[in-house]
Amino acid sequence: MARRSKQQEPESLRKELIKLLTNFEYELQQGDLRSKVLSLVPAHDLLRDLGSSLIPKEHASSARDRIIHYLQKYPRTVIDGNELMVVAGIGEWARRVRELRVQFGWTIVNGVTAKEMDKEGEFPLDNIDVSKIGPDDYVLINEEQDRDAAFRWNKANEIRRKNLSVLNKILEYMRFNVGKQITGEELRYVANNKSEWARRVRELRTEYGWPVVTKTTGMPDLPVGMYVLVEDRQAPEHDRVIPDPVRRTVLQRDGYKCQECGWHHEKWNPSDPRHLEAHHVKQHAEGGANTEENLITLCNICHDNIHRRRVKR
Structure with a gap:
């Protein structure tokens, strides 16, 4: 069984570690390799104890608690996995990060997912240069815990096992969670960690017409890295x-408000779950272009009404 780190007073651990390393001078002069290795084991254990003791026990007593405590102190900041290993004080720190994400609902994005999101313009954090993020880097996107996450991850595990395309797995998962915020990590998992997942999400919106919104494509008050299928249609x-890019510019130009009735997302409620769409002034079917000049922002109710009136005429 792996040794658990012991939280103690950091200064006493530091002194003990220095003493051990000073005495290691004698071992270096000896010829036996195993003797050297065995002499370093206590120093290795002490170093782990020292790392875990940097966060007082009353604030976080377990490795998992220390990791989320550390991430919460530096939200939306790139944290190297080695930092989390130090404060965790255990070798299985990466599994604890996964538990925080899957079982406890913390929106922790790793470097791989961040890069895949950035390719589709869905990682707009000005303080982070995504090109410099490594696969073992982590970012806490949202400081609020999502307590429904465990239930969603169980469903994600069920869907990812199905013999479906990546696009259809993502669509099924989104339709199961209509109106709920879903993280990029969840969608990547549903897609069996295939890098194309972010592109498939965009295709669902721009080619298949599913109202998938993000912070940059219709719902600016959403946290970075969150996706919502606002309606099952x-x-x-x-x-x-x-x-x-055109849709985003039109929404921004129109102040994220319906140009017919003035509805915006601050008025959203479960009994009136509207969303915003881009409407062609001159219909696309009649040669209307996908340009900013030919598009305006409408809520889906007004959008449907306009098309209904056109059909009647």
């Missing part, structure tokens, strides 16, 4: 294939 074919 596809947009009409003529209102699909709008490039995300």
Whole structure:
């Protein structure tokens, strides 16, 4: 069984560690390799104890608690995995990070997921240069714990085992969680960790007309890295294939408000779960272009009403 680190007074541990390393001078002069290795084991244990003791026991007593305590002190900051290893004081620190994400609902994104999100423009944190993030780096995106996460991850595990395409796995998971915030880590997991997952999410929105919104594509008050399927319906074919950069510019230009009734996401409630869409002034089916000049922001209710009136005419 792996040794657990022991939280003690850091200064006493430091002195004990110095004493051990000073005495190691004698071992270096000896010829037996195993004797040298065995002499370093206590120093290795002391170093782990010292790392775990940097966070007082009354604040965090377990390795998992120390990791989230450390991440909460530095939210939306790139944290090297080695830092988490030090404060955890155990060799299985990476498993504890996964537990925090899967079982306890903390939105912790690793470097691989961050890069895949950034390719689709879904990681807009100005203080982070995604190109410099490594696979063993971590970022706590949201400081609020999602207590429904464990239930969602169980469903994600069920869907990822199905014999479906990556796109259809993601769509099934989103439709199961309509109206709920889903993390990029969840979607990557559903997709069996295939790097194409972020591109498939974009395709669901821009090619298949599913109202998947993010912070940059319709719901600016969403935390970075969150995805929401706001309604279980596809947009009409003529209102699909709008490039995300164009859609984003139109929403920003119109102040994220419906230009017909003035609805915006601050008015959202469960009895009126609207969302914003981009509408062609001149219909796409009639040659209307996917340009900023030919698009305006409408809520889905007004959007449907306009198209209904056009059909009647």
